[in-house]
Amino acid sequence: MKKKSHIWIAVRAVDLLARDEETATLAALLRPLVSRVAIGAWLPDEKYFKNGSGSTQNHVLKMKPYAGADAVRFIQSREETCRKLGPHRKLTGFMEQLPADFWTRPYRGDCDPGRHPADCAAGLATALTDLLLLGDAQLQSVLDDIVPEKLPFPKDAQTSVTQAALYFFMMSHFAADAQMPCHADARVLARYDAPLHAAWEKHFDDQLDAFPNPDKVEQVPAAELLTAAVKAFPLELPSKIPSLKKNVWEEIIQICRASFALNCLLVPPEQFPFDGPERVAFKAVFSGPSGARRLQDVTYAILHDSVLGVAMLWKHVWKSLR
Numbered sequence: 001m002k003k004k005s006h007i008w009i010a011v012r013a014v015d016l017l018a019r020d021e022e023t024a025t026l027a028a029l030l031r032p033l034v035s036r037v038a039i040g041a042w043l044p045d046e047k048y049f050k051n052g053s054g055s056t057q058n059h060v061l062k063m064k065p066y067a068g069a070d071a072v073r074f075i076q077s078r079e080e081t082c083r084k085l086g087p088h089r090k091l092t093g094f095m096e097q098l099p100a101d102f103w104t105r106p107y108r109g110d111c112d113p114g115r116h117p118a119d120c121a122a123g124l125a126t127a128l129t130d131l132l133l134l135g136d137a138q139l140q141s142v143l144d145d146i147v148p149e150k151l152p153f154p155k156d157a158q159t160s161v162t163q164a165a166l167y168f169f170m171m172s173h174f175a176a177d178a179q180m181p182c183h184a185d186a187r188v189l190a191r192y193d194a195p196l197h198a199a200w201e202k203h204f205d206d207q208l209d210a211f212p213n214p215d216k217v218e219q220v221p222a223a224e225l226l227t228a229a230v231k232a233f234p235l236e237l238p239s240k241i242p243s244l245k246k247n248v249w250e251e252i253i254q255i256c257r258a259s260f261a262l263n264c265l266l267v268p269p270e271q272f273p274f275d276g277p278e279r280v281a282f283k284a285v286f287s288g289p290s291g292a293r294r295l296q297d298v299t300y301a302i303l304h305d306s307v308l309g310v311a312m313l314w315k316h317v318w319k320s321l322r
């Protein structure tokens with residue numbers, strides 16, 4: 001996804017946290033900082049980072065049919081996929097539209113070491129949990145059992161709320177990227193330099209026309225940015241944020257599997273094989289009499305699940321401390 005979409009998803013997720021009593025305290029910490037730490041939502045794409053680049057080929061799990069050892073491990077039925085995603089995700093509604101034999105085949109994604117999106121999200125979640133435990137006076141006032149109360153710990157090494165907020169926003173990046181169908185599909189047509197991928201990401205940004213552009217966000221007062229996020233793209237979200245089924249790592253894997261399935265629904269492998277060089281235009285994927293409606297439904301589902309997914313990961317980290 002592009003910078004604007006990433007920022008919007010994270011800011012919108014902060015608003016959602018405020019509606020759940022179990023995360024209201026975290027929301028109160030993050031709300032005043034959304035403009036200042038917005039940059040965190042897209043930092044992991046920056047080339048300045050160890051594994052960053054601008055190519056968006058990092059931290060993506062590109063899946064394809066698998067014929068190696070232990071292939072049965074990489075088969076997951078539709079029922080299991082939907083159960084692991086949970087009933088609150090809009091993506092599950094698309095899973096039943098895939099042909100039954102899609103779910104009988106093994107699929108697997110490969111990543112270079114250090115670039116697996118589930119590893120990136122889970123690693124950041126673990127680091128953030130410990131950073132919160134080493135929190136400063138402001139964090140100590142809202143968290144129990146934190147380390148500086150138990151050990152002589154230098155004040156200037158304690159985590160500030162701004163630092164923690166930046167890491168929460170960085171974590172949102174991996175959950176949001178996993179929702180982009182082209183990030184989960186190994187076919188040539190899903191590459192960033194192929195027409196489908198870039199046009200689709202632009203389409204997400206275009207839906208958020210009323211939300212400030214990334215270069216302006218830092219100057220927008222936090223309360224204004226939060227209101228703009230809610231208004232820019234209306235979503236109906238549950239007021240109680242669901243818990244993760246298992247853990248951060250597993251959650252990202254399941255989102256990637258669903259995103260891959262969605263791409264295979266929209267661009268069927270029967271017409272566009274995994275080993276083929278074919279590319280497809282964004283407009284062609286959503287053409288025909290029902291194309292516009294389908295694009296609307298898919299866009300809503302992806303943005304809905306991105307916001308909810310980010311809030312779920314954040315809640316998981318926060319609840320592990322309380």
Ligand SMILES: [Zn+2]
Pocket residue numbers: 001044045056058059173177
């Ligand atoms: Zn990214």
